[in-house]
Amino acid sequence: MAGIKLYIGIWLGLVFATIMEVVIRSLPGAASLFVLIIMLIASVKAIAISLYYQNLRHEGIRLATLPIAAVVGIVFLAVSAAMTMSMGM
Amino acid sequence: MTNEETNAKDKSTYLPLIITVGLAIFLLGLAIYIPLIIAGLVIIIASVFKLFKDGAKERFADSKEADEEKYPLESVPKEKLGLWIFLASEILIFGSLIVAYGYVRVNSSSWPIATQTHNVLLGMTNTIILLTSSLAMILALVSIKAGNVRGLKLSLNGAFALGFTFLVIKLGFEWPTLFRNGFTINSGLPASSYFVLTGLHTMHVAVGLVAIGYLMFRTYQGGFTSTKHVAVENVGLYWHFVDIVWMFLFPLFYLI
Numbered sequence: 001m002a003g004i005k006l007y008i009g010i011w012l013g014l015v016f017a018t019i020m021e022v023v024i025r026s027l028p029g030a031a032s033l034f035v036l037i038i039m040l041i042a043s044v045k046a047i048a049i050s051l052y053y054q055n056l057r058h059e060g061i062r063l064a065t066l067p068i069a070a071v072v073g074i075v076f077l078a079v080s081a082a083m084t085m086s087m088g089m
Numbered sequence: 090m091t092n093e094e095t096n097a098k099d100k101s102t103y104l105p106l107i108i109t110v111g112l113a114i115f116l117l118g119l120a121i122y123i124p125l126i127i128a129g130l131v132i133i134i135a136s137v138f139k140l141f142k143d144g145a146k147e148r149f150a151d152s153k154e155a156d157e158e159k160y161p162l163e164s165v166p167k168e169k170l171g172l173w174i175f176l177a178s179e180i181l182i183f184g185s186l187i188v189a190y191g192y193v194r195v196n197s198s199s200w201p202i203a204t205q206t207h208n209v210l211l212g213m214t215n216t217i218i219l220l221t222s223s224l225a226m227i228l229a230l231v232s233i234k235a236g237n238v239r240g241l242k243l244s245l246n247g248a249f250a251l252g253f254t255f256l257v258i259k260l261g262f263e264w265p266t267l268f269r270n271g272f273t274i275n276s277g278l279p280a281s282s283y284f285v286l287t288g289l290h291t292m293h294v295a296v297g298l299v300a301i302g303y304l305m306f307r308t309y310q311g312g313f314t315s316t317k318h319v320a321v322e323n324v325g326l327y328w329h330f331v332d333i334v335w336m337f338l339f340p341l342f343y344l345i
Contacts, residue, residue, distance in 0.1 A: 003231055011224040018216045018339075022209060025344040038340045046333045053227045053329045063165050063173060070177040074184030081192045 010052045017041050102143065108136045172323050176330050179293075183334050186289070190282045190341065201279050203343055206272060211263055212343035215255050216335060222251035223332040226325040229304075236315035242308055248328065249301045252294055259291055283342055290338055293331045300324045 021038050051057040056064050115129025162170055194200055203209075225248035232240030267273070267280075274284040304324055307313060313321060 004228065007224060007227050007231070011220060014220045015217055018213060018220070021340055021344060022213050025204070025209075035345050038344055042336050042340050045336045049223065049329050049333050049336070053223055053332075054326055060164070062162055063170070066173045066177045067180055070180035070184070073181060074188060077185060078188045078191070081188055085192070085195060
């Protein structure tokens with residue numbers, strides 16, 4: 001039962017975060033800051049789903065290395081794209 | 090020939106290769122010639138049917154490998170390991186497309202305002218629907234671990250119904266409205282990037298629904314117990330991944 005309560009708590013948090021994303025988008029102010037905050041919230045939601053619903057927090061670091069390696073690859077790709085843009089290519 | 094080699098030969102099958110060829114023909118059909126889609130689908134369905142008829146479980150149920158062959162993941166069951174390798178490849182596919190989307194968007198001189206093009210309320214509703222569906226999937230796993238088959242049935246039915254609702258909203262309401270407004274896959278980079286990414290995600294949701302449907306079928310046949318529920322866990326992992334992808338697509342297309 002404790003597990004069920006935890007999962008429902010996580011779901012409530014995720015729904016709240018989703019509503020917060022929409023509310024933040026409707027606020028007046030610097031758009032670039034809102035983009036950063038919204039993507040940060042999206043990342044936190046994704047990590048929460050991985051850790052709790054996909055149970056990565058109990059799987060051990062060896063298995064977690066697989067998705068982490070893929071994410072690191074994507075981060076490298078994003079950094080490369082950003083560098084290409086900054087060089088005006 | 091050793092016993093191990095004989096055993097491996099008995100279990101060998103060309104069907105995964107044929108399924109791959111069928112998939113290649115299907116994708117080729119999507120790209121250049123529509124009738125090939127049907128040919129590809131026929132090959133895939135026939136091969137999968139043959140695979141299950143031949144006893145897929147027995148063919149892939151190999152004898153236990155020596156631990157050193159699986160190092161450093163000797164403690165991970167091979168079904169779960171295979172699924173996580175698959176999910177890692179999916180992260181690379183969706184991640185690359187999202188990075189490409191970000192690149193073209195930042196480099197474009199003009200881009201339609203997200204909130205004026207897309208219905209934020211529908212997007213948010215779909216996000217909450219997928220989150221709830223994920224909750225139902227994890228409750229399905231909790232239920233069967235506790236031996237609660239009725240809870241498993243209820244949770245799987247809920248997850249399926251919510252996933253189906255997501256598809257109905259996406260394909261029945263959102264896309265037709267966008268088409269009517271002239272926002273089609275051919276109407277420029279903003280539209281094509283939207284339809285490619287959300288279309289690929291929608292395909293994943295549809296595949297997930299087929300997998301959940303399979304779980305429901307097996308549940309009603311009494312196929313799961315508190316000690317035998319690997320399929321529930323693995324389909325759940327895939328379903329949560331589909332949820333995670335949407336957590337990024339929603340803000341990217343509907344809010345930013």
